[in-house]
Structure formats: C-alpha cells, structure tokens
Amino acid sequence: MTSNRLAHASSPYLRQHAGNPVHWQPWDDDTLAYAKETDTPILLSIGYSACHWCHVMAHECFENPAIAEAMNAGFVNIKLDREERPDIDRVYQLAHQALSARGGGWPLTAFLDPQDLAPFYIGTYFPPTPRHGLPGFPEVLHRVRAFFDQHRGELRAQAERLRGWLQHADGATSDASIDANAANRSALQRIGSRFDPDWGGNMGAPKFPRATELEWLLDRQMPHGNARNMAQLTLARMATRGLQDHLSGGFFRYCVDADWTIPHFEKMLYDNAQLLPVYARLAANPQTSPALRDTATAAAQGIVDWLARDMTAPGGAFYSSLDADSEHEEGRFYLWTRAGMRTALDAADILLAEAAYGLDAPPNFEGRAWHLLRDTPLDALATRFVDSPGTVATHLAAIRQRLFEARARRIPPARDDKILTAWNALAISGLARAAWLLDDARCAMLARRALTALRDSIWIDGALYANAAEPVSRIPGFLDDHAFLLDALLEALQLEFRRDDLDWATALADALCGKFSDAEAGGFWFSTTQHATPLARSRNWTDDALPNGNAVAIRSLLRLGHLVGNTHWLDTAERALHAAADALAHHPDACPTLLRALDESEKPRTQIVVRSPPAQCDRWRTALRDGLRDAGTVPGHDRIDAFLIPATDALPGLLSERASRNDNGTAWVCSGLTCQAPLMSAEALREALRAVTAG
Numbered sequence: 001m002t003s004n005r006l007a008h009a010s011s012p013y014l015r016q017h018a019g020n021p022v023h024w025q026p027w028d029d030d031t032l033a034y035a036k037e038t039d040t041p042i043l044l045s046i047g048y049s050a051c052h053w054c055h056v057m058a059h060e061c062f063e064n065p066a067i068a069e070a071m072n073a074g075f076v077n078i079k080l081d082r083e084e085r086p087d088i089d090r091v092y093q094l095a096h097q098a099l100s101a102r103g104g105g106w107p108l109t110a111f112l113d114p115q116d117l118a119p120f121y122i123g124t125y126f127p128p129t130p131r132h133g134l135p136g137f138p139e140v141l142h143r144v145r146a147f148f149d150q151h152r153g154e155l156r157a158q159a160e161r162l163r164g165w166l167q168h169a170d171g172a173t174s175d176a177s178i179d180a181n182a183a184n185r186s187a188l189q190r191i192g193s194r195f196d197p198d199w200g201g202n203m204g205a206p207k208f209p210r211a212t213e214l215e216w217l218l219d220r221q222m223p224h225g226n227a228r229n230m231a232q233l234t235l236a237r238m239a240t241r242g243l244q245d246h247l248s249g250g251f252f253r254y255c256v257d258a259d260w261t262i263p264h265f266e267k268m269l270y271d272n273a274q275l276l277p278v279y280a281r282l283a284a285n286p287q288t289s290p291a292l293r294d295t296a297t298a299a300a301q302g303i304v305d306w307l308a309r310d311m312t313a314p315g316g317a318f319y320s321s322l323d324a325d326s327e328h329e330e331g332r333f334y335l336w337t338r339a340g341m342r343t344a345l346d347a348a349d350i351l352l353a354e355a356a357y358g359l360d361a362p363p364n365f366e367g368r369a370w371h372l373l374r375d376t377p378l379d380a381l382a383t384r385f386v387d388s389p390g391t392v393a394t395h396l397a398a399i400r401q402r403l404f405e406a407r408a409r410r411i412p413p414a415r416d417d418k419i420l421t422a423w424n425a426l427a428i429s430g431l432a433r434a435a436w437l438l439d440d441a442r443c444a445m446l447a448r449r450a451l452t453a454l455r456d457s458i459w460i461d462g463a464l465y466a467n468a469a470e471p472v473s474r475i476p477g478f479l480d481d482h483a484f485l486l487d488a489l490l491e492a493l494q495l496e497f498r499r500d501d502l503d504w505a506t507a508l509a510d511a512l513c514g515k516f517s518d519a520e521a522g523g524f525w526f527s528t529t530q531h532a533t534p535l536a537r538s539r540n541w542t543d544d545a546l547p548n549g550n551a552v553a554i555r556s557l558l559r560l561g562h563l564v565g566n567t568h569w570l571d572t573a574e575r576a577l578h579a580a581a582d583a584l585a586h587h588p589d590a591c592p593t594l595l596r597a598l599d600e601s602e603k604p605r606t607q608i609v610v611r612s613p614p615a616q617c618d619r620w621r622t623a624l625r626d627g628l629r630d631a632g633t634v635p636g637h638d639r640i641d642a643f644l645i646p647a648t649d650a651l652p653g654l655l656s657e658r659a660s661r662n663d664n665g666t667a668w669v670c671s672g673l674t675c676q677a678p679l680m681s682a683e684a685l686r687e688a689l690r691a692v693t694a695g
Contacts, residue, residue, distance in 0.1 A: 001025055001034055001076060010473035011081035012416050013049040017058060021068035024079045027088065035076040035114035041148045042112040043075035043141075044119075046082050046089050049416035050253075050266035050321040052330050053125045054107045059328070060128045061137045067128060070138055074145040076114070082106065083320060083420060084467060084475055087527040091166065091535050096122045098165050111144045117534040118159030120148065166536040176581045180598050183588040188220070188227055190589035199259045200234030206264075208254040209238055211274035212543045216592035218281055219599070219639075235282060236292055238275075239299040240375040242364075245334065246357065247372065247404045248310070249302025251275055253324075261364050262371055265331040265413070266324040269311060270546055273426035276303045280437040286629075291377065300434060304443060307427065313419060316449030317457065317468060318427050320420055323413040333410050335369040336403075344406035345399060352385055352392070353399045419468035421458045421477060422546070424450055425484035432491035439625070444495050451492055454485070455504070462507065479526045480546060482512040483553035490559050490641070497645045506652070509560055512553055513572050522579030524550050541583035542590040550576060551593035558600055559641060562672055563607060565654030577601055600639070604672035608642040609658050610685070612665030620644055620665055623682035627689035 005025050007018040017024050025031040027044075035042050045062075047054030061067045071077050082089035089108070096104035099122055110122040121144050126137040148155065191213065194202050201207045214234060220227035238244065241260035244251050250272050252263035282288050282296035311319045326333040338359060345353055354360045358373040365371050381396075382389040428447045435443035457468035464477035464485065489505040492498075516524040518539060526540070526549060527533045541550055554573045561569035577598060583591055584598065610620045624642050645651070647660040654673075660666045667679040669688050679685050 001031070002072075006079060010467065010469040011049075011084050011418060012414075013047060013054075013081045013083075014079050016049065017062060017079050020058070020062045021065050021072075022062050022077050023072045024077050027078050027080050027085065031076065031078060032114075032117070038076075038114075040076045040114055041074070041120075041145065042114055042117070043071060043077045044080060044092065044108075044110040044112055045078070046080045046092065046108040046110070047106045048081055048083050048321075049414065049418075050268065050323045051106045052264065052266070052324040053105075055323075055325055055328075057107050057125050057127075057137075061126065064128060067138055067141075070141045074141060075111070081418075082108075083416075083418065086480070087478060087531055087533040087538070090526065090538050091533060092119060092122065094166055094538070095119045095162060095535070096124075098162055111148070113148075113155055113159060116159055118155070118162060120144075120155045120158060163535055166538075176585065178577065178581050178584055178598060180602050183584045183598065184220075184595060187216075187588035187592070187595055191217070192226065192230065195230050196258070197233075200230070200237040201260075203258070205258040206254050206256050207243075207258065207260055208545075209243060209251060209271060209275060210543075210592075211271070211278055212547050212592045213589075214278050215281075216595055218278070219596065232282065232288070232292060235279065235299075236295060237375075239279070239295050241373050242371050244299060244302065244374075245306070246374045247400060247407055248306055249304075250306035250310075251299075251303070261373065263331075264324055265334055267306070267322040268545075269318055269320050269420075269423045270426055272303045272306065273423065273430045274547070276300055276427075276430040277433040277437065279303070280434040284437040294378075297438070300438065304431070304434070304440070304446070307431075308442070308446060310415070312446070312449075313417070313453070315453040315456070316446075317419045317453035318424050318450060320416040320418045320423060322415050326411050326413045331365065331371065333407070333413055335365055335371055337369055340406075341403070344403055349395070349399050349402075352381070352395060353403070355384065356381060356396055356399070419453075419457065421454065421464065421466050421468075422480040422484045424454055425481070425488040426546070428454075428488040429484070429491045432488065432495050435495055447488075447492060447495065451488065451501075459504070464508065464511065476528065476530045478531070479512070479516050479524050479549040479553065482508050482516065483524075483549045483556060484547075486512065486556040486560065487552055490556060494642055494644075497643055497649070499649050499651070502651070505560055506564070509557060509566075509569055512557070513569065516553075517572060518579070522575040524553050524576060541580045541594050542587070543593050547593040548591065550580065551591065551597045554597040555593070555600055558597070559605060559607075562604055562670070563609075563641070563643070563655065564652055565673065573597075574601060603639075606640045607670045608640065608667060608685075608689075609655065609670070610642075610644045610665060610667045611647045611658050611660040612644065613647050613660065613663065616665045617644055617646065619682050620667070620685070623685050624689075627686035 001023055004018055004020060004023055006014045009015050009026055014026065080088060092108055092110045093104040096108065105124045107125055109124060109126060110119045112119050126140055127134055129136040196203045214231045217227045217231035237260050242263050243255050243260050250267050253266045253268055253271060255261065255263045279296045279300040283293055283300055288296065307318060313319060324330045341353060341359060342350055356374065356376060358364065359370050363370055378389050378393060382392045385392060428450050431443045431447035434440060435447060458465045464481055466475040466477045466481050486505055486508045489501050493501050515528050518525055523539050526538045541548055554576050557569040557573040561573065580594055584594060588595060608624065612620045621644055624644065628640065647665065658668055661678060662680055664681060667685045669676045676688065679688055
C-alpha cells in the first residue's frame, strides 16, 4: 500500500494525519487482508484528537520523511482513533499491560503479526532519538522488523499465551453470593485510605475527576458522613482550582499535580457530561453549605455554558472534545501573563483580578505564566478590598467577561467534531438530571435537541450505531452506546414523557440483551461478533474515564423492567450482577457504578407514575417538585424516578394498568413491583413523598 488513505476518514484525528509522508491506512478489511496476504507486519498507532503526546509523536516522527520511509518500507501502517473503536483500543491496552507489566496510554504503538493480529511488541510514545530512557523510534522500527523476520515461532507461542491471558483478564465470574454491605464498607475503607485530606481525590499526582466515585460517595447515607465530606471537599477543590476553566466554563481532563493546579488542557465531552449532575446534586441539596452551593451552581452552569457555546453541532448533538494544544503548545490558549491581563482590563480592575485569579502569587506554569485559579473565597476578597461580597461578585463578573472576550481573540484549540453516541448519551442524561435538580429549562432544551439529533443520525432501521457519519463510516453500536442511551432515555422520559421515547428504550433494552449478553456466564460483552474485535471480546466491571457499561446496563434494565413489568430484563440484570461477584469481592472501590447497581437491586428505586389529564399536568408537576423539595430531595438526586404521563397515552406492560381514576389524575408510588394504594390528588402525593423520603 503506497499511499496515505486517511483524507476522507470520518475521524478528524485520522484526517490530521492525511498529510503525513507515512502511508497510513484505516483499520478495515482491505488493509488487514493486504497485510495478511503479503505477510507484512502491522504498525498500529492508536490515539485521539485531544491527546497532547499523540501530537508530539506525530510532529517528531510521522512528519519526518526519513522515519516515514522506514515505516513504509517495513510495515503496513494503520492509524486508529480509539474513540471510534474503543474495543480495539481496549484489547491492545490490555496486551500492553500483559507484555510490559505496566499501564498503557496514548499514543499506543503496537506491532502486530498480520496473520492473527497478535501484538509482538508494544509501547506508547517513542521519540525520534533516544532520550528519557526511551529508544529512538528508528531503532525500534529496525529491531522490531528484524525480530519479526527471524523469530516467527517465538511470536506464535507468545500470541497463544497472550490470547489465553486476555480471555481471563477482563473480569472473572463467580457463583458466590454478594454481600452488598460488605462490598460497600470495603469500597469506602479503600477510598478513604487513599484520600487526600488537604486537596481531595486520591493522594499524589496526577489527579483525575472520578465522577462515578463521587456520585457513589454522595449516595452514602448516615452514618457515612465521611463519604459525603470526601466528595464535597474533592468537588470544591476541583471547581475552585485549576481543573475548571474559570472563564468559559467546563472542566479539563485531569491535573498533573497533587493540588489541582495545572491541568492536562484537553476538554472532553464525557468528563463534563458526568460532572454536571454531580455539581447539580450539590447545588440542589439543602444540606450543602451556602458557599459550596454557590460554587457548585457556578460549576454546573459553566459546564452548560460550555456545552451550549462550544460543543453543540448545528443539529443539536454534541462534539467530542477540544484539544490540549493551540499553536503547537499545550495550554497556550488558557495561560496568562501579568502584561496580558493588564492589557485586557482597566487599571481599576487589576488588583482585584490578580487577587481573585491567583496572579498575586508567583507564576504557577513553568515559572513564566499563570493558569487561572479561583480558590480565594468571596468573603476574603470583600474583606481585603473593603467592600460588600455582593459588590465584589458583580465586579468580578464584569472582569471575567472582559477576560473571556480578550482570550477569545486568541487562536483556539482544535475541536474534534465527531459525534459519538455513548458520549452524547452521557451528556443527555446529565443535562436531563440537571434540568430537574436545578429547575433549568435550558438544560431540558439542550437534552431534548441532542436526543432528537441522535434519533435522526444513529438509530437507523432499528439498529444503533456508535457514531453519526456517512453510511460507509458508520460503526455498529457497542455495549456502552446501548446502555448509556437507555439510561439517557429514562432520564428524558422524566422531563417530558413521550411514547416514542419509551418505545425506543424498549427496543434498546431488547437489543442490549439480545446482542451483548454472555449466555454462559452472565453479564454483557463490550462488542458483538459484527465488530470483529481482534484476539478476544472483553467484558469487564470496573469504571474508568467512563461509567462501566455492564453496570449502567444493569441499572437501566432494573429501572425499565420495574417500570413496565418486564421480568426478562430484570432477570438478565440480576444474572449480570451475580457474574460480577468476584469483582465486587476483590476490588469494589474500582466499581462504584456497579455498587450503585447492586444497591438498586437490593432496594429498588422509588418510582412515581402520575397519569393525568393534560390540563392537570402542571398541577401534578408542581406537587412532585414541591413534595420532593420539602423532603430534601428531587428526582435525579439518587434513588427516585418520577414519570408524569398524559392520561391520553396508551402504554405497554404494567403501565397499561396505571390509568387515571378520576378527572384530576392519579399517582402511584412503587418500589420494585410493589406499589402503594393509588393517590387521587396532588396534595395526597405531597404527603406520600414526605413519607417515602423520610424512610
């Protein structure tokens, strides 16, 4: 293959490499067949658009004509966007772990036997010349090709061992029973043992925003006050220091230090989608302190601002990410000097701006610039500048706007405009929950527009696709796509009940069980045979940057199964939980979403179903919101679903029995498949909600 074939790829990341002198190929049948027929080893390079070190290696190696010549002469070179093919990335990340006994990352550089796609050498970033203990990439190319030519027998034996390891690496199953109390206690103890009491999160660096762990900690009821304290400290530090973009909103991927000062500057849709409802929970909880409530509200609104302004496609779906780099320098767009700030602001604003954003301290970025922080409390600023907190807040809002406008004139980071189903589903779910929690119509509108856009672009002839793209570039949906979208539909149905959304949820649940279930052991595979995932299909239980697909599937099947009375979905979810017993016994702290699923299996969510004539819907909605707020919770908070359904809709399953029994409407309060007596008035519902939440 003597030309670069990436110019028309669906992935912006792949198109970024279309001008390389490397003869890059996509991962497709033609490429794999050519490598096999010619018995040419494959050089597989996996990365993504927002990855800083991917750009570094591209500039240093893939744009170098001499290195490209060696790559073209010795290998079939394949570029892969890990966000489009997470199944392939997952397999080779695990292989890296097996072969090197350490974690992987991106860029991932794997050399594959073309006959069976087994990796025989694998690494991450390689420099063009030896440095930092790493061999130069030209040397790697020469040695790898020589080893492939001279040691094929050894490679095949290694491939067999690796294949066996992979088949058992993604979570053993067990017939053991699950002790939910023991699993939760163990998880809390382990999280507490590594907790940083000064800065929140895990001790040391780097520091990641582990949204699913924070959600689980917020779920903990008394006497687990320490759990909520850990979550609140972490969320406060993340929001006031360098992980958040204090001018345009949204959170960066992670911080490279222990005190949340300097981030790795890419912004990912999935991080912000998950953090939005966590901050909304803090903002809506009457037990949150006023200062933290203000911080949480601002953080949540900042995420929504960022989504609406920077990440929304014309049709309403959401783009994937913003790069860390601009003008070939990581973080350049976000950094400030004193001279730059003084150019952007009036002289009267300078002292307050520098105190508020940390420029009254030494430079925090490489000794030469500042990344903005906001960890000086408003009251402290008011005392220092002898003014009222309200006046200072108004003044700071004007300063922030001027800094935002000044920064907007810089060259911005590139945006990855892929539209991915799973990540969009996380955003829809987060926005829908935030809409309830914050009583925010804009969140509801953004969620609805995105859901409509997905229906038009990724749900085609009853099949779900993982990306919105031209037909030739569409990728069949993975487990995460089905599970996350099912969860998003359940949240959207609580904002506005639409029969077509319920039908879509039903179809997704059937597809999830039919395509992904492990018929022998229980649980769900990540991919299907249609994906032709190399080496081994994976099935795992732990959260990473995304919630675990198995756990989200279990929670969603439990919720939908109880709502409509489908025992097949309930049984499938319970069987999956039993398959996860080993993971919950040995590393429950790595499985916070699975722990939440276990809790909801043992004590099903309260589900409120109201059937009301259209004219009475607003009255019932007010009763729902007021009753739950009076009790200190709201739908979307943790353990309550609420569906307000016009009485005119014909419904399937158990919902067909929830018919309005008078002209004013009727409400049912259920837990699992057990319901209280029907409630005939909005006032009676308010009283019932107080009793439910008090219990």
